Amino acid sequence: MTPEQAEAYLLDLELFGMRFGLDRMHKLMTVLGMPQRRFASIHVVGSNGKSSTVRMIAAILERHGMRTGAYTSPHLRSFAERIEVGEKPVTDADFAAAVARVARAAELVNRTQAPDDRVTQFEALTAAAYHELARRGVEVAVVEAGLGGRYDATNVIPSKVQVLTSVGLEHTRWLGPTVTDIAREKVDVVRDHGTLVLAGDLDPDAVAVAEQVAAERHATLVRAPIEAGEPLRARGSFQRHNFALARSAAEAFLGRLDEDAVTRAAAEVEVPGRMQQVGEHPLVILDGAHNPAGAAALADALPELVGPRRLVPVIGVLDDKDAAGMLRALLPLAETVVFTRSANPRSLSPATLVALAGQLGGPPAEAVADPRVALDRARELAGAEGAVVATGSIYLIADLVREEPHARASRL
Numbered sequence: 001m002t003p004e005q006a007e008a009y010l011l012d013l014e015l016f017g018m019r020f021g022l023d024r025m026h027k028l029m030t031v032l033g034m035p036q037r038r039f040a041s042i043h044v045v046g047s048n049g050k051s052s053t054v055r056m057i058a059a060i061l062e063r064h065g066m067r068t069g070a071y072t073s074p075h076l077r078s079f080a081e082r083i084e085v086g087e088k089p090v091t092d093a094d095f096a097a098a099v100a101r102v103a104r105a106a107e108l109v110n111r112t113q114a115p116d117d118r119v120t121q122f123e124a125l126t127a128a129a130y131h132e133l134a135r136r137g138v139e140v141a142v143v144e145a146g147l148g149g150r151y152d153a154t155n156v157i158p159s160k161v162q163v164l165t166s167v168g169l170e171h172t173r174w175l176g177p178t179v180t181d182i183a184r185e186k187v188d189v190v191r192d193h194g195t196l197v198l199a200g201d202l203d204p205d206a207v208a209v210a211e212q213v214a215a216e217r218h219a220t221l222v223r224a225p226i227e228a229g230e231p232l233r234a235r236g237s238f239q240r241h242n243f244a245l246a247r248s249a250a251e252a253f254l255g256r257l258d259e260d261a262v263t264r265a266a267a268e269v270e271v272p273g274r275m276q277q278v279g280e281h282p283l284v285i286l287d288g289a290h291n292p293a294g295a296a297a298l299a300d301a302l303p304e305l306v307g308p309r310r311l312v313p314v315i316g317v318l319d320d321k322d323a324a325g326m327l328r329a330l331l332p333l334a335e336t337v338v339f340t341r342s343a344n345p346r347s348l349s350p351a352t353l354v355a356l357a358g359q360l361g362g363p364p365a366e367a368v369a370d371p372r373v374a375l376d377r378a379r380e381l382a383g384a385e386g387a388v389v390a391t392g393s394i395y396l397i398a399d400l401v402r403e404e405p406h407a408r409a410s411r412l
Helices: 003-016 023-031 050-062 092-111 121-135 179-187 204-216 237-254 259-268 292-306 323-333 350-359 371-382 394-401
Strands: 040-045 068-071 083-085 140-144 161-164 195-198 220-223 276-280 283-286 311-315 337-339 365-367 387-391
Touching (some): 003 121, 023 092, 083 121, 161 179, 204 220, 220 237, 292 323, 292 387, 371 387, 371 394
Parallel strands (some): 040 161, 068 140, 195 220, 283 387, 311 337, 311 387, 337 365
16 A cells, blocks of 8 residues: 555545444454564553653653654544654554555454444554554553543553543543543553553542452552653643653553653653644644643643733534533633634534634634634734634644645544
């Protein structure tokens, strides 16, 4: 496959949707020769903060001299970004070769399945990641779960350490209606005699579930501190929480830490699409917060960066998210708001968001359908001395950074 063919193959798999269950994934791993068993692994689950925590753990391990891989989702520009070795995405050619290998394996697996039970996009991507990480000889891979944990496609790794970043009320259709239900789905990734590392500010109901599961599986339970002490390159108070968690996870894996290595990781690790500054006059920040907890964390972090500047958010939200909860967190900071929509067909219309903001007593608002035009309009409203933050959906951020804004993009 060429890189273009690999992307097209994966995008075509969206036709088969998203399905839980590990049967197809186990079969894929068998056909591929069990690549997930050729490296140690750390499994990161949670509602928010997974991608940042994965990158931070990988950065710490890499600076301890380990050949480290990472698997995150979703991506901003191309699927290949999801697989990193040594903190660098795999090349397009290597990614295409991995997808081609998985496509052949998927053909064999699909022959054993019912016609409506085919290998999904996320399963193919995850299999490609495990295959490529094994081929590249990583010693340890830090893996971000997609949705939940128990039946997530990533949950075929014999992880030594499991990490729970947060638990919020989202994806309740699949994971259950309460924090307790959702936490139980996520921490089912805990292995017998493993080590479960919890964020320091975790919901008490989630902590109770984690304690119960850890006891049942004879796993060691570690509570991370709430904040990291090291100066971070990554902006935002919530990133200090994530780094504290990453540090504890790396220590659980390694046994002890080299403080110089941790300090260098803190000073150097970057997280694309999370409090990412892309402009100066006005200050422009991109952040993929996509639920109320993420929006609240963003709202807490923004004053530190924005200061007294006039703030104009650009917001686009998917229709399966709690848009009202997100707006309640963000609108009090805004002088005015520009609502837009990503190319994802699940995006709420900007007019709907304008009406919702009005019901919530928000500031003046405008609807601009095209994300890049919306960002330009927000820059104009903010002025050279103001600030703009684009947020509400990682798909919106992807539309803003992709080189070809109208190119076919992932919707899952």
